[in-house]
Amino acid sequence: MARRVPAVERALDILELFLRTPQPESLSVPEIARALGLPRSTAHELVATLVARRYLRPIEGNPHRFALDARVFELGNAYASGLDLAREGQQVAREIAARCDETVHIAVLEGRDVFYIAKVDSTNALRLVSAIGRRLPAHCTAVGKMLLSSLTDEELEERFAGVDLLPTMTRNSIRTLAELRSELERTRARGLAWDNCESNPDVRCVAAPIYDHRGRMVAAMSISFPVVRDTPERFLELSRLVRRGARDVSLRLGARQLARDTEEPELPPWHLPAVADG
Known part of the structure; x- marks a missing residue:
């Protein structure tokens, strides 16, 4: 089996936090770091990358919390359309x-x-x-x-x-x-x-x-x-x-x-x- 890339796995782990029950509407970097056992600096870098790629977005009026962005919806639609x-x-x-x-x-x-x-x-x-x-x-x-x-x-x-x-x-x-x-x-x-x-x-x-x-x-x-x-x-x-x-x-x-x-x-x-x- 090919080697798995830790950075990719951590980024996906962040997205999958939004699948948990009860489903959170938004998460902060400290919450993400605590849930995944990551250094806060690592969590911050991963979140910044996901925001740049439109998988996460800062909440309006509360930029320190993040929610799923349009790219996730687009991927879901692409999956469903197939x-x-x-x-x-x-x-x-x-x-x-x-x-x-x-x-x-x-x-x-x-x-x-x-x-x-x-x-x-x-x-x-x-x-x-x-x-x-x-x-x-x-x-x-x-x-x-x-x-x-x-x-x-x-x-x-x-x-x-x-x-x-x-x-x-x-x-x-x-x-x-x-x-x-x-x-x-x-x-x-x-x-x-x-x-x-x-x-x-x-x-x-x-x-x-x-x-x-x-x-x-x-x-x-x-x-x-x-x-x-x-x-x-x-x-x-x-x-x-x-x-x-x-x-x-x-x-x-x-x-x-x-x-x-x-x-x-x-x-x-x-x-x-x-x-x-x-």
């Missing part, structure tokens, strides 16, 4: 959101995270931690579990090598790799993934797979909805709708041999009647 998936997915997401008035996401898998490339919000009051360009632990989300279900057992083991306990976002989040494997088996069997308040304690999601022209699962679409609007009838309606939306995106990406989902979606455990013991 992705038919992002463009086509956003259009279909709008159509699906208009039909159900719930929040629709499209995400891809990167490492052990999902990366959101499209989102259309509900007009209802609902706060979600996701946003285009944000990442969340894949095992805590319906889109993530859908995408992880496309991996072989060997690929899953490799991706989570050295991980004993999985990070959690709510008390419902999957905690172990054994639990995740079981959930992924069920996800493959039903062709839909569920999120039962695993990334947000007040929100559930249902997700379906998106395939490309080679038949590979390249993304997933989900519909997120608050627990207070979740009924068995509504859950089945949204399950059918997310399947339809994911299929539409797949066709736009050139997928040709898609099996039609003629089976009625199944209800999740929280909508099944409790079975009395004895």
